[in-house]
Amino acid sequence: xxxxxxxxxxxxxxxxxxxxxxxxxxxxxxxxxxxxxxxxxxxxxxxxxxxxxxxxxxxxxxxxxxxxxxxxxxxxxxxxxxxxxxxxxxxxxxxxxxxxxxxxxxxxxxxxxxxxxxxxxxxxxxxxxxxxxxxxxxxxxxxxxxxxxxxxxxxxxxxxxxxxxxxxxxxxxxxxxxxxxxxxxxxxxxxxxxxxxxxxxxxxxxxxxxxxxxxxxxxxxxxxxxxxxxxxxxxxxxxxxxxxxxxxxxxxxxxxxxxxxxxxxxxxxxxxxxxxxxxxxxxxxxxxxxxxxxxxxxxxxxxxxxxxxxxxxxxxxxxxxxxxxxxxxxxxxxxxxxxxxxxxxxxxxxxxxxxxxxxxxxxxxxxxxxxxxxxxxxxxxxxxxxxxxxxxxxxxxxxxxxxxxxxxxxxxxxxxxxxxxxxxxxxxxxxxxxxxxxxxxxxxxxxxxxxxxxxxxxxxxxxxxxxxxxxxxxxxxxxxxxxxxxxxxxxxxxxxxxxxxxxxxxxxxxxxxxxxxxxxxxxxxxxxxxxxxxxxxxxxxxxxxxxxxxxxxxxxxxxxxxxxxxxxxxxxxxxxxxxxxxxxxxxxxxxxxxxxxxxxxxxxxxxxxxxxxxxxxxxxxxxxxxxxxxxxxxxxxxxxxxxxxxxxxxxxxxxxxxxxxxxxxxxxxxxxxxxxxxxxxxxxxxxxxxxxxxxxxxxxxxxxxxxxxxxxxxxxxxxxxxxxxxxxxxxxxxxxxxxxxxxxxxxxxxxxxxxxxxxxxxxxxxxxxxxxxxxxxxxxxxxxxxxxxxxxxxxxxxxxxxxxxxxxxxxxxxxxxxxxxxxxxxxxxxxxxxxxxxxx
Ligand code: BGC
Numbered sequence: 001x002x003x004x005x006x007x008x009x010x011x012x013x014x015x016x017x018x019x020x021x022x023x024x025x026x027x028x029x030x031x032x033x034x035x036x037x038x039x040x041x042x043x044x045x046x047x048x049x050x051x052x053x054x055x056x057x058x059x060x061x062x063x064x065x066x067x068x069x070x071x072x073x074x075x076x077x078x079x080x081x082x083x084x085x086x087x088x089x090x091x092x093x094x095x096x097x098x099x100x101x102x103x104x105x106x107x108x109x110x111x112x113x114x115x116x117x118x119x120x121x122x123x124x125x126x127x128x129x130x131x132x133x134x135x136x137x138x139x140x141x142x143x144x145x146x147x148x149x150x151x152x153x154x155x156x157x158x159x160x161x162x163x164x165x166x167x168x169x170x171x172x173x174x175x176x177x178x179x180x181x182x183x184x185x186x187x188x189x190x191x192x193x194x195x196x197x198x199x200x201x202x203x204x205x206x207x208x209x210x211x212x213x214x215x216x217x218x219x220x221x222x223x224x225x226x227x228x229x230x231x232x233x234x235x236x237x238x239x240x241x242x243x244x245x246x247x248x249x250x251x252x253x254x255x256x257x258x259x260x261x262x263x264x265x266x267x268x269x270x271x272x273x274x275x276x277x278x279x280x281x282x283x284x285x286x287x288x289x290x291x292x293x294x295x296x297x298x299x300x301x302x303x304x305x306x307x308x309x310x311x312x313x314x315x316x317x318x319x320x321x322x323x324x325x326x327x328x329x330x331x332x333x334x335x336x337x338x339x340x341x342x343x344x345x346x347x348x349x350x351x352x353x354x355x356x357x358x359x360x361x362x363x364x365x366x367x368x369x370x371x372x373x374x375x376x377x378x379x380x381x382x383x384x385x386x387x388x389x390x391x392x393x394x395x396x397x398x399x400x401x402x403x404x405x406x407x408x409x410x411x412x413x414x415x416x417x418x419x420x421x422x423x424x425x426x427x428x429x430x431x432x433x434x435x436x437x438x439x440x441x442x443x444x445x446x447x448x449x450x451x452x453x454x455x456x457x458x459x460x461x462x463x464x465x466x467x468x469x470x471x472x473x474x475x476x477x478x479x480x481x482x483x484x485x486x487x488x489x490x491x492x493x494x495x496x497x498x499x500x501x502x503x504x505x506x507x508x509x510x511x512x513x514x515x516x517x518x519x520x521x522x523x524x525x526x527x528x529x530x531x532x533x534x535x536x537x538x539x540x541x542x543x544x545x546x547x548x549x550x551x552x553x554x555x556x557x558x559x560x561x562x563x564x565x566x567x568x569x570x571x572x573x574x575x576x577x578x579x580x581x582x583x584x585x586x587x588x589x590x591x592x593x594x595x596x597x598x599x600x601x602x603x604x605x606x607x608x609x610x611x612x613x614x615x616x617x618x619x620x621x622x623x624x625x626x627x628x629x630x631x632x633x634x635x636x637x638x639x640x641x642x643x644x645x646x647x648x649x650x651x652x653x654x655x656x657x658x659x660x661x662x663x664x665x666x667x668x669x670x671x672x673x674x675x676x677x678x679x680x681x682x683x684x685x686x687x688x689x690x691x692x693x694x695x696x697x698x699x700x701x702x703x704x705x706x707x708x709x710x711x712x713x714x715x716x717x718x719x720x721x722x723x724x725x726x727x728x729x730x731x732x733x734x735x736x737x738x739x740x741x742x743x744x745x746x747x748x749x750x751x752x753x754x755x756x757x758x759x760x761x762x763x764x765x766x767x768x769x770x771x772x773x774x775x776x777x778x779x780x781x782x783x784x785x786x787x788x789x790x791x792x793x794x795x796x797x798x799x800x801x802x803x804x805x806x807x808x809x810x811x812x813x814x815x816x817x818x819x820x821x822x823x824x825x826x827x828x829x830x831x832x833x834x835x836x837x838x839x840x
Pocket of ligand 1: 043098224225558
């Protein structure tokens with residue numbers, strides 16, 4: 001065991017402080033002379049991207065997004081996914097994966113909901129802990145993120161999430177607590193936003209008192225990228241690492257100078273360095289440099305895990321019996337919708353990676369069924385937010401200086417149409433640089449096309465030597481593509497002819513921008529007369545029609561929330577018209593978060609495949625034809641109306657203040673408490689088979705601070721193999737304080753053959769019955785001298801986790817609204833009790 005204290009003692013102040021901020025975008029610098037290695041980190045969370053940004057970089061395995069993993073409700077499977085992601089991080093030379101994202105679905109339209117597991121803190125916390133255990137089993141650190149209350153993208157860099165302590169502890173902090181206590185996370189990422197007035201990176205109560213003090217977190221607190229706002233306040237609060245480099249506050253000798261000037265304490269630096277060394281010990285980085293070379297690895301076992309996870313994430317929302325498809329009876333299958341012929345497999349922003357392959361649902365269906373079934377396709381309508389990016393490879397010449405002139409200093413190839421960088425391309429070491437990127441494409445239509453040029457920096461675009469978009473020196477309005485660093489797109493209409501190749505040149509200079517550098521070329525196809533009519537025609541003579549609708553990584557992305565759950569474009573109209581001509585209509589929803597479904601009563605089946613990762617299309621076919629049971633259950637409530645969601649009146653707040661006014665009543669807790677109808681309840685999802693359950697409790701009465709065990713025997717009473725998720729909710733019968741009517745406290749998933757039975761046990765810990773009471777420290781002073789009667793309303797307890805005596809019902813359910821067993825339990829005692837230890 002290396003002596004970490006001795007190692008730190010051997011370091012100079014400059015060496016220690018240099019370790020505390022990034023060397024570049026993705027490197028935690030070490031100290032060469034002492035064998036302390038640089039550690040590379042990578043996003044995260046649905047794959048290990050390696051270098052690069054926004055889908056650029058070498059190909060990597062793309063697993064289902066966070067909400068899809070949430071829909072699996074499968075702790076063991078998510079741990080396996082974590083192991084695979086740990087291996088993937090190693091293949092990119094990284095020892096720290098910037099994941100998982102464990103903020104909550106406070107609103108159904110949060111831009112990063114696809115990255116987060118669920119609306120529910122317990123489901124999120126259990127899956128987060130499993131994911132972390134999996135990744136870290138490979139010697140790769142995790143950074144559950146973003147601590148805390150970064151639940152929306154609106155003004156995320158400034159917004160103040162104003163939340164009372166009880167709500168924080170019971171809801172938004174709980175997944176982080178579980179990630180630390182149960183997952184043993186080696187890192188935590190603090191968020192951009194403020195919490196109750198103080199930026200999270202400099203929130204001493206949050207970082208020092210709760211995370212490190214109460215929860216005993218012994219890892220590294222890393223800032224979100226550019227989230228640090230101060231030199232000393234963040235250090236004093238307990239932050240250990242400012243990213244990226246060169247760091248704005250602690251970088252380039254500033255932290256060492258502050259220590260020398262007596263403005264920052266060397267003891268705080270030492271404490272941070274001890275943790276950064278412990279991190280290196282954990283990831284094996286104390287014996288000289290690590291190999292940070294990036295490799296592309298296509299490992300069948302890992303791909304199989306991604307495929308299984310995609311199938312177990314698929315939620316069958318509605319089924320009139322059409323699914324699974326009777327393939328033998330199919331002659332003609334129509335596959336329509338804007339997400340049918342493209343692979344919408346992940347959301348946008350820092351989670352975006354370059355997958356090993358992109359397979360569309362249409363391609364997967366043709367490959368699997370095409371020999372025996374005639375598959376016809378029509379897109380039906382568009383659903384893009386921006387003019388769709390041209391997915392072509394560019395040859396890129398790199399130049400020093402802001403003019404792409406003279407001899408290039410390097411040449412690189414950018415494979416997937418994205419000319420996006422976080423550092424100069426080709427390893428160039430220059431502040432000012434530019435590129436000339438060349439490509440060609442062959443139009444598939446004749447007519448007037450819209451070309452667009454999005455730029456973070458300065459760019460211009462030629463088609464066949466004609467300058468069509470010129471942003472080189474023009475005034476441009478700020479836009480929100482490319483992480484919000486782009487300007488509004490420039491567009492032009494051009495006549496193109498089917499089959500006649502077009503040469504395309506983009507020049508780009510990294511002027512007038514920061515953080516994100518690059519450009520994106522879009523090409524919109526000519527509008528047809530009535531695209532929905534073509535889909536109706538395709539559907540009319542088919543034995544069944546599959547309509548693949550949803551969003552994409554421009555609608556659901558870091559940097560911007562959606563404004564509505566409505567499907568973009570004419571997709572609702574498409575579904576209605578197609579369902580009217582063919583009643584055997586199966587809608588596949590391909591989106592990371594809830595969408596409205598006014599048409600739900602008009603169709604035969606609805607499946608939700610989320611952003612299912614690179615194996616999504618194969619898994620979808622597995623489910624459609626019955627090779628896999630649709631194993632998913634909703635990890636989030638699908639509301640009937642956006643107005644009936646918990647944060648509707650409080651989001652996004654004003655003047656950069658977001659009051660979490662709905663308090664603990666997030667997700668189903670809100671619709672339950674308000675008795676509001678929902679489109680689909682939290683936990684809902686159908687199987688191809690049927691189940692019965694019987695349930696008992698290990699005790700019918702317990703002392704405060706004791707837990708109990710729920711035993712459930714599940715029997716598959718149908719004719720096929722399938723999944724059942726046992727969900728345990730706790731409902732206090734006569735709560736003294738405001739409490740959600742039911743809260744999820746435990747769950748278990750089983751996969752049973754036809755006729756098979758299995759007993760599952762779910763442990764409800766002491767906290768399952770508790771609420772958090774921040775305590776009223778001044779109460780005694782307030783009542784001093786007053787004749788205050790004892791009794792309801794006057795009990796004071798806390799601070800801490802408090803159990804009130806009385807009756808609680810343990811509900812064994814298949815969703816938040818379909819309950820199979822109500823098992824009462826009495827908690828003994830005559831008044832509230834603060835429970836010790838704080839066991840989860
Ligand atoms: C995101 C983080 C991410 C980081 C590095 C930030 O914009 O909020 O989740 O890990 O960038 O890409």
